[in-house]
Amino acid sequence: MSLSIATLAVPAVLFLATLIRSTFGFGEALFAVPLLALLMPVEVAAPVAALVSITVAGIVMIEDWRKVHAGSAGRLVLSTVLGIPLGLVLLKTASEGLVKAILGVVIIAFSVYFLANPGREELRNDRLAWLFGFGAGILGGAYGMNGPPLVIYGSLRKWSPIHFRATLQGYFLPASMAVMGGYWVTGYWTVQVSRYYLYSLPVVLGAIVLGRALNRRLDGPRFLLYVHVALVLLGAALLFQAARA
Numbered sequence: 001m002s003l004s005i006a007t008l009a010v011p012a013v014l015f016l017a018t019l020i021r022s023t024f025g026f027g028e029a030l031f032a033v034p035l036l037a038l039l040m041p042v043e044v045a046a047p048v049a050a051l052v053s054i055t056v057a058g059i060v061m062i063e064d065w066r067k068v069h070a071g072s073a074g075r076l077v078l079s080t081v082l083g084i085p086l087g088l089v090l091l092k093t094a095s096e097g098l099v100k101a102i103l104g105v106v107i108i109a110f111s112v113y114f115l116a117n118p119g120r121e122e123l124r125n126d127r128l129a130w131l132f133g134f135g136a137g138i139l140g141g142a143y144g145m146n147g148p149p150l151v152i153y154g155s156l157r158k159w160s161p162i163h164f165r166a167t168l169q170g171y172f173l174p175a176s177m178a179v180m181g182g183y184w185v186t187g188y189w190t191v192q193v194s195r196y197y198l199y200s201l202p203v204v205l206g207a208i209v210l211g212r213a214l215n216r217r218l219d220g221p222r223f224l225l226y227v228h229v230a231l232v233l234l235g236a237a238l239l240f241q242a243a244r245a
Contacts, residue, residue, distance in 0.1 A: 009039050011200040014052055014106040015207045021056050022211020025154075025165035025219075026147045027230055028053070047183045047193045047217065048174050052204055053086050055175035059208050064166040069159070072126050073170035075174070076133035076150060080175065083137020088136060097242040103139070104238030111228040111235070146175060151231060161215050161223040 017032035029049060036045035061068070090099065114121065132153035140146035150171060154164045182188045218226070 001047045002059040006215040007199070008129065010036065010048075010196055011203045014048075014200045015203040016209035017049070018052060018056055018204045019211050019214075021053070022060070022165075022208045022229060023214045024223075024230060025168040025215075026151050029145070029147065034159075037041035043188050044190070044193055045194070047180065047188050047190075048196045050180045050183065051193070051197045052200075053176040054171060055142070055201070055204060057169040057176060059172055059205075060166060060169040060212075062211065064162065065170075067162050067231060068170040069157075069163060069167045070170065072153075072157070073167050075126055075129035076136065076153070076171050077174055078134030078171075079130040080137035080140065080171075080180055082147065083134040084141035089114020090141070092097055100238045101242035103148065104242060107152075107231050107235035108239070109150060109233040114228050115225070121156060123153070123157055126157075128151065140175065146172075148231070148234065151227060155224055155227055158224075159235075164223070164227075165215050229236075 006129055013035045015027035019030035020031060032047050032049045032052070033042070039045075040048075041215060048227075131147040135149040136146040139149065154168060158168060171177060180189065183193075
């Protein structure tokens, strides 16, 4: 693709991905990386997306660190670290298409059940946080998809839109920094990656501000409705990826 087209398309993709992430606290990875991969090699697209993830999480933490459920975020991060090695084993031994298909079906089933029975299921404490964090670690280590278990956990805990967004960033900031460190060690953080990131940074910052404003306008029940609709779409995307695989 010519530089002029990529110069316009990459910031547009990152703007929309960042707007989704800044509004809901999750969801940009499955949107950004596949579209960026149409414009550049995946080994460039993934580090660019990781840098944007660090930027979003860092700014949200600066703005709303008081809204983070620190205990929840800490438990999720620690159990994620334990799950990553199992995810790496899964990456080498299991069929990616089969795992994504199963994950897609589980996510869709959970969200459809939640939408049909709003407010019925709830976790009143963090006793099971390790289970969801461990699952996020497995999926992150295998396929870079930490998000779904964390989003399900946040919805079951009935966090408000502000707390939901902030707490997930409290998780994603150290996780994305660790991923970016891996890209640096393996040589995937290149000058080209930094260039794409830097010239997209102004629109990324604008999307963060706009997403924050949209997040503040959402009430709890409506926010959870949107979250589960987004999860259904995410599950459908995983099924589509599995079918292609």
